[in-house]
Amino acid sequence: MKNALERLENLLEKEQFEKIKEIDNPYLHEFLAEWIEWLQPSKVFVCTDSPEDEEYVRWKALYYGEEKMLEMPRHTVHYDNYYDQARDKANTKLLVPKGVTLPFLNTMDREEGLREIREIMKGIMRGKELFICFFVLGPKNSVFTIPAVQLTDSAYVAHSEFLLYRKGYEEFVRMGPTRNFLKFVHSAGELDERKTSKNLDKRRIYIDLVDETVYSANTQYGGNTIGLKKLAFRLTIQRAVREGWLSEHMFLMRVNGPNGRKTYFTGAYPSMCGKTSTAMIPWENIVGDDLVFIKNLDGKARAVNVEIGVFGIIEGINEKDDPIIWKVLHSPVEIIFSNVLVKDGKPYWNGMGIPIPDEGENHSGKWWRGKKDKEGKEIPPSHKNARFTVRLEAFPNLDKEALENPCGVEVGGMIFGGRDPDTWPPVREAFNWQHGVITMGASLESETTAATLGKEGVRAFNPMSILDFLSVHIGDYIRNYLEFGRKLKKTPKIFAVNYFLRENGQWLNEKLDKAVWLKWMELRVHDDVGAIETPIGYIPKYEDLKTLFKQVLNKEYTKEDYEKQFKIRIPELLAKIDRIWKIYEPIDNIPEELFKELEAEKERLVKAREKYGDYISPFTLLKS
Ligand SMILES: Nc1nc2c(ncn2[C@@H]2O[C@H](COP(=O)(O)OP(=O)(O)OP(=O)(O)O)[C@@H](O)[C@H]2O)c(=O)[nH]1
Numbered sequence: 001m002k003n004a005l006e007r008l009e010n011l012l013e014k015e016q017f018e019k020i021k022e023i024d025n026p027y028l029h030e031f032l033a034e035w036i037e038w039l040q041p042s043k044v045f046v047c048t049d050s051p052e053d054e055e056y057v058r059w060k061a062l063y064y065g066e067e068k069m070l071e072m073p074r075h076t077v078h079y080d081n082y083y084d085q086a087r088d089k090a091n092t093k094l095l096v097p098k099g100v101t102l103p104f105l106n107t108m109d110r111e112e113g114l115r116e117i118r119e120i121m122k123g124i125m126r127g128k129e130l131f132i133c134f135f136v137l138g139p140k141n142s143v144f145t146i147p148a149v150q151l152t153d154s155a156y157v158a159h160s161e162f163l164l165y166r167k168g169y170e171e172f173v174r175m176g177p178t179r180n181f182l183k184f185v186h187s188a189g190e191l192d193e194r195k196t197s198k199n200l201d202k203r204r205i206y207i208d209l210v211d212e213t214v215y216s217a218n219t220q221y222g223g224n225t226i227g228l229k230k231l232a233f234r235l236t237i238q239r240a241v242r243e244g245w246l247s248e249h250m251f252l253m254r255v256n257g258p259n260g261r262k263t264y265f266t267g268a269y270p271s272m273c274g275k276t277s278t279a280m281i282p283w284e285n286i287v288g289d290d291l292v293f294i295k296n297l298d299g300k301a302r303a304v305n306v307e308i309g310v311f312g313i314i315e316g317i318n319e320k321d322d323p324i325i326w327k328v329l330h331s332p333v334e335i336i337f338s339n340v341l342v343k344d345g346k347p348y349w350n351g352m353g354i355p356i357p358d359e360g361e362n363h364s365g366k367w368w369r370g371k372k373d374k375e376g377k378e379i380p381p382s383h384k385n386a387r388f389t390v391r392l393e394a395f396p397n398l399d400k401e402a403l404e405n406p407c408g409v410e411v412g413g414m415i416f417g418g419r420d421p422d423t424w425p426p427v428r429e430a431f432n433w434q435h436g437v438i439t440m441g442a443s444l445e446s447e448t449t450a451a452t453l454g455k456e457g458v459r460a461f462n463p464m465s466i467l468d469f470l471s472v473h474i475g476d477y478i479r480n481y482l483e484f485g486r487k488l489k490k491t492p493k494i495f496a497v498n499y500f501l502r503e504n505g506q507w508l509n510e511k512l513d514k515a516v517w518l519k520w521m522e523l524r525v526h527d528d529v530g531a532i533e534t535p536i537g538y539i540p541k542y543e544d545l546k547t548l549f550k551q552v553l554n555k556e557y558t559k560e561d562y563e564k565q566f567k568i569r570i571p572e573l574l575a576k577i578d579r580i581w582k583i584y585e586p587i588d589n590i591p592e593e594l595f596k597e598l599e600a601e602k603e604r605l606v607k608a609r610e611k612y613g614d615y616i617s618p619f620t621l622l623k624s
């Protein structure tokens, strides 16, 4: 039997083999040889960190038709199959050894899963080119760095990764023999004439938690295919919980306080619930918009962006609400638009605030206004989950120093939030770490969105905004969070926000109001303003918000708006605690602190109701 390197020498052209040989890692060689033999591509390309190799991938995405050029230089468009527009939860499974049970999670017996996915992927790359790419998660040369290798037959996926992640070939060369890397094997499968995945009935995303490998087949949508994004996320959550740090679905941003003070915030909101739009708010600075690692360094919580790019939702991006993104999307920096409407080489999307053509090409193929799909549903110009992929360096508001710092930035505040129509106020601060982790993070609920296949607008339990990505027992995950805070010398303050309060079908807040909540939280981190104590935490005083609304947005903030937004809604809050309690109660291995915190919060609410009634004005609490 030949060793792996000898097999690779036979499988690869000389030039490609030389690149692999540079990396002295038998575990990598074995993995590559095994999978190249199994996938049977007709051609293999190995990407080093050189600009030429990246250029090759970019060119191949056009050559194979997975991307098309747009009018603006460096802009391309990519389409996913009409039925492949979001993360496929049903076919995404965690492969676990027999006997392991993980509440809420979609698991499958590992042996059986591996057998099935291998069967699906056998020879799947015949006639296709395989790209082998190396990246790292987090900054290079740092305690946060996690290397990963991606095998894919989609030049679009590889291209996306070049925009979203730091290159890692040199890191693999430097590391030498180690098993300490994540592995991703993806094939878009057979493509139709539009170059979109055809065999959606065989779409599978299987996550092998034992071998830290993720397999993805017969799909192209980024959330199902970009290995280092949500696929790696399952693996890094497992590592984080084992090793005592946090791997989270969060943005990371700098909020600018008085006198040049810089305060960093993370924000965990579920998919399509405002991470990107918050981190991109004018006046502040973005570090990241989706994935964050947080470690205890010298007793302080320090955070890094896992990525260097944005795979952001394009719907609703307009010049007024999102001036920064708007400008970038109209400048000749490298961008992949996905699932938007294209007419005469220009991209269009729903809610862009300018007239949209009545025909063109979109995620359904040739499109005209009024076109219906097979289900009889009218097809909008762009898909709700249509996205843009771009490097952060394109943004003038990027905090470059924070992005590049190998030690990350100190976290001043951590925010949790979701789509909640009727229960939580727009912003509030937790009494302490445990109170925040339990009643804000672990109690998060949010209405479902188009980021996943299935029904939208259904209120769903989504602790820490990671339920779709969780890969460990929820009890272990929460326990790790609590312990992480206990070990810090200084804990970040915890906040909860809600941008989505509705009354009679009307939003109670405008999109930019969040700018004011951010400034308030920044002041609270440094104890610069007071607050009103309520049964569910501290809320802002009217006077402080009035000042901030004027300062930040030049808006008059009325007492009526304040009262409507910040009244304490006792029946809804109690009903929510009941729901959350019932979710956790039957599960074993939930930390007892969780039930204690919920019980205490409930008691405070019941007492307040006895004293003040069902709906309490913040002015009433201020006086008491
Ligand atoms: N009503 C309302 N909608 C908002 C607000 N902020 C963001 N949105 C909407 O939320 C959706 C976008 O959220 P993003 O910020 O792109 O989502 P994200 O959390 O980054 O999501 P992922 O990339 O899927 O993880 C868009 O449809 C926005 O219009 C707000 O303050 N009010």
Ligand SMILES: O=C([O-])CC(=O)C(=O)O
Binding pocket: 086, 087, 222, 223, 224, 229, 230, 270, 271, 272, 290, 311, 451
């Ligand atoms: O991963 C994706 O598909 C995009 C994303 O950020 C999310 O869904 O949270």
Ligand SMILES: [Mn+2]
Binding pocket: 249, 270, 271, 272, 290
């Ligand atoms: Mn996300």
